[in-house]
Amino acid sequence: MKTFLKYIISTALLAMLFVPTTVDAQRMPKKHKNAPDYTIVIVTNPLVENFDASEYPHLRFYYTPEEMPHFLDVLHQVRPIPPKEGMYGMVVDKEGTIAYTRAFSDGISRNQDNRDETNFHMLNVAAPKGRGDSRKLEDFLKDYVIRAKAAKKDNKKSYTPGQVPSYKGWDKGQIEGLELPDFDLVAQDGTETTIKEILGGNPGYIVFTQISEDGKTVSPLLWHIEHILYNYFPPRR
Template sequence: MSFSTRSIAALALAALFVFPLTMDAQKKMPKKYKNAPDQTIVIVTNSPAQSFDEAEYPHLQFYYTPQEMPDFLARLHNVKPIPVKDGITGMVVDKDGVIAYIRGFNNALAKNNDNMDEMNWTILTVADKKGIIGGSKPMDDYLKDYVIKGKSAKRDDDKTYIPGEEPTFKGWDKGKVEGMMLPDFTLITKDGNELAIKEILNGQPAFIVFTNISEDGKEVSPMLWHVENVLYNYFPPRR
């Protein structure tokens, strides 16, 4: 066997070992989850936290309520906390701004996930029992239908809001706002720019997270890390 022939044979043999390792490495590379929006909108409902480092969450787009919470959010918070105590509240809106899904997620959920296994219990897989706000389907289904596929949520024209007035439609007192058009309200960026939520959505479906951040920017819900890593540093199936 000539030197060149031996070299080719050696390279071929090495490739047999390297190729599976390369494929395995690719499988373990984190990537954006298939049903995740390009960015998640985060609304901090206790006004700006100047010392908070938004850069720690590169795929989360942060906005803050003014010193006085917008009227609709304040009224909704009274009947359905946004965010829930010791957690966050998630909302999916369709391309027309209709609320398709809303529910709270406790911080304890973040303790059950390390983003290393797609079968872990995550914000994507949790579902309330049938009949409870949030529906019987996991949030992943709502992201797939309304954010990725661009389907329209069923709008309930009876669910209306007039600025300065308490809504009176059936279910409002329990925070059942699914099917309601998300009213417009003003938010501000960390540098003080004002933007309406409709400007932020810009006719696109979205996943919105409501959360609180301490004044010094140090107390942050671990669910923000959870969302950042489950949706945007997602490990593909390794079976």
């Protein structure tokens, strides 16, 4: 009987020690289950050498050359990339087809608190209505980046280098279903590269933004992406 009581007491003590550890583990920040390994950030202005990218370890920064790539230039004329006081997001599948696009307002990140998972954040934002699939960003990341499904390609949409597309919907910035054209970029260390080389045949999440010449003024959505997608506190129960 004494042996049994000792066993019960020992088990209870172990349980008491384990519960706080489990609770602490649940509160620890972690990568969101539908976040890509990293997010590609395209800065639509020339290289800013003074920018400290170390604050965003899961974001990889690339800049447009002195001369804006033609595709981005003509796209910007029909849909601002990025919008004023915001950011432009894009999900690309494993074959390079654009599956999701959306402009995000800096207002999403006014409350910089990744400890409350009930806050409205980037992953909740749905694709614009009238463009087919209108699910949330999180659903697109889950299907096309995490599960590597193929997005529906629209054969009526095409881009020829040096020419402005004329397909129906281009004037409204509708590029979902279009294969993302290749274009030149410059890495944070000054290395020249292209978007195709960066993707390497893999799906990805791309955001377009701007950074001031002194590297100090950035969209607060950079913090938002780093902490909502990669430093995320899981739901509390």
